[in-house]
Amino acid sequence: xxxxxxxxxxxxxxxxxxxxxxxxxxxxxxxxxxxxxxxxxxxxxxxxxxxxxxxxxxxxxxxxxxxxxxxxxxxxxxxxxxxxxxxxxxxxxxxxxxxxxxxxxxxxxxxxxxxxxxxxxxxxxxxxxxxxxxxxxxxxxxxxxxxxxxxxxxxxxxxxxxxxxxxxxxxxxxxxxxxxxxxxxxxxxxxxxxxxxxxxxxxxxxxxxxxxxx
Ligand SMILES: O=C(NCCCCc1cc2cnccc2s1)c1cc(-c2ccc(F)cc2)cc(O)c1O
Ligand SMILES: [Mg+2]
Numbered sequence: 109x110x111x112x113x114x115x116x117x118x119x120x121x122x123x124x125x126x127x128x129x130x131x132x133x134x135x136x137x138x139x140x141x142x143x144x145x146x147x148x149x150x151x152x153x154x155x156x157x158x159x160x161x162x163x164x165x166x167x168x169x170x171x172x173x174x175x176x177x178x179x180x181x182x183x184x185x186x187x188x189x190x191x192x193x194x195x196x197x198x199x200x201x202x203x204x205x206x207x208x209x210x211x212x213x214x215x216x217x218x219x220x221x222x223x224x225x226x227x228x229x230x231x232x233x234x235x236x237x238x239x240x241x242x243x244x245x246x247x248x249x250x251x252x253x254x255x256x257x258x259x260x261x262x263x264x265x266x267x268x269x270x271x272x273x274x275x276x277x278x279x280x281x282x283x284x285x286x287x288x289x290x291x292x293x294x295x296x297x298x299x300x301x302x303x304x305x306x307x308x309x310x311x312x313x314x315x316x317x318x319x320x321x322x
Contacts, residue, residue: 114177114206116140117147121213128215130186137179137210142308149179150249150277151307157315158247161275162187167244171234171267172196173227173258174250178207178214180277184247185216193240195221197230199250227251227258232265242269248276248287255287263296263320270322281306281313291318 111119120140125132138152150158162170162184170188175181175198185194198204204224211220221238223230227250234240246262248255255276262268279288279301291297299318306313 112202113145113147114203116145117177118206118209120144121210125213127213130182130214130216133182133210133214134179134186137177138308146308148176149307150183151179154277154302154304154307154313154315155180155183157302157304158183158275159187161273161317162245165245165273167273168192169240169243170194170245170247171243172247172249173254174198174248174277175207175222176203176249178210178222180247180249181207181211181220181222182214182216185211185219186214188219192219193221193238194219195223195234195238195240197223197225197227197250199224199226227254228261231258231261231267234267235265240267243267243272245273245275248274249278252278252282252284253286255284256290259287259291268320268322270320272320274316274318274320276316276318277313278306279314279316281311288316291316296321 121136125136141147175196181196211217292299297318302315304314
């Protein structure tokens, strides 16, 4: 039977990365996706911007929407303080199964809770299911047409507090025009665009960092 791209990505991690070494997992995925087979990880260039936002915040509670193979999950988890809570949501069971193995190879399975399902279904349940009051950081990297409705849903569910940061991938490519329009014009947010490139390409893309003002 044919292997899937995520399976081939996992094989590259198991072949080229050192167990328990998150940086070697990140490097192995970037090498594979740059030289062998493109995949929709946030990548090394935008990944450095993600790293700087996470390091600057030292967040106690993080939500990632869109795990895929766990690349950004590993990038974030490796920088979190010991008792931080980190939830990552993945819709596709095949992707989730691969991500669990990538996260385990990095030795970070204790720091991450991977939940399978749709953001619209899970966001209203997070408070009670995981004992989380509010998130300090949300990384949006899932269906691009869900960024806006899910942001409004997180507001309604009281998951954001004054100072919570939303960091959104792909605001240019594939693009999230309704989200950008909302977040840049809303008095409830202070936004800044970090210009970069679509992972492993020369195409423009970027991250939008938005601070919830309450
Ligand atoms: O679609 C992208 N990411 C979303 C897929 C995850 C689906 C989920 C839905 C869902 C719902 N609820 C909970 C969890 C989840 S996970 C994506 C696509 C490109 C891209 C692809 C082709 C191309 F030519 C140029 C760019 C680049 C990227 O960086 C991406 O992130
Ligand atoms: Mg993305």
